[in-house]
Amino acid sequence: MNKWMTGLLLSLLVLPAYAQPGNPEKGKVIASSICYACHGLDGVSPIPTQPHLAAQIPDYVVKQLNDMKSVNGAPPARDNPIMAGIVSMLSAEDMRNVAAWYAIQPPHLTRANDPKLVSIGQKIWRGGDADRGVPACSSCHGPTGAGVPAPYPRLSGQYQEYTELQLQHFKEGTRSNDPAAVMRTIAHRLTNEEIKALSDYAAGVY
Template identity: 50%
Template sequence: MNRLSKSWKVLEFAIAAGLTAGVSIMAMAAEPVTPAKPDLARGQAIAAQVCAACHAADGNSTGGAYPKLAGQHAEYLVKELKDFKPQPGGKPPARNNAIMAGFASALSDQDMINVSAWFASQTPKPGFARDAKTVPEGQKIWRAGIADKGVPACAACHGPTGQGIPVQYPRLSGQWSEYVVAQLYAFQQGTRNNNEPMRQIAHRLSDDEIKAVADYAAGLH
């Protein structure tokens, strides 16, 4: 083989190798990114150091001023933590809460995943309805909605027993009724803007209807 033939063979091999490497890189780029795995030990530490004062270390808060987080969907909790943070472009947070904005801003994305997974892994303590007189109305709204007001059944999104759907719809079974009432008011008043359907539904409910359905949800199991 002469020198020219050898040079051509070397060039040909280099081109083939380069193409192979390029295809490999493209294939790697096309592979889906695996979500970060939660570190429950780190999540427990964050819960104990940062969250426990309001939500309790196991997520079973002791009063309606703060929601129960035990058993809540991890994906939903991560989303809500991100919604407390200021949005890109200087836009305000989708959930306006100065206290939670400070805590959420101090957490990395991985820390949010860790602490959310920790609370999701905890067993929620059951709640109960407190006003027997409003249970029938709350049950009707939960199961069938209010047709003449355009209010859909709560069960359609949150489930017949209030277990919810990860990411989109939170677990409301056993949640403090005072907290649910406060959130429906927040949707009405525009201090919570991270769910347009809920904002519209809240505007169609009277104060009595809000209290009835929130109390009913507290007793779901």
């Protein structure tokens, strides 16, 4: 079994399961009072550096919220000073509810912005690069970018700027809450041009 497949299986094993579903209507109340300014009530963010949450996989959202929350004064698994203050006010039930609300919103659709980068992004998205140990993005995020429950998020329709920023964080190691270091390993093997191309291509996949 190659290292990539081992990492993939480990990432599935270590991800906690949030089996209890949330209540979308209760989540709407939270979204309309806390989340809407950055993520929109319908999950379409007005800010390119903040992610769209519409149709996002709920377990993935819950994991990210948990990872940004400090427990007993310990540093959170995902460093985000703005979100840390917000999630400190949310209970586990609140997180499930708001994730459930955004999960049922219609997905945001957009297109790639840079035609010059499309071929680069498409090649890695569909086929990866076996020589460098880079798997096809579609193998985990799905051919249409809709994500695969629960560890792999929807990337289709996401802001290019946001996806690029997160890949750079993974590459630099400043974001490290990916199970089994799967994304850190992959991002480290990508050039900055490839990261930009993938982020742009992923936005328009659907």
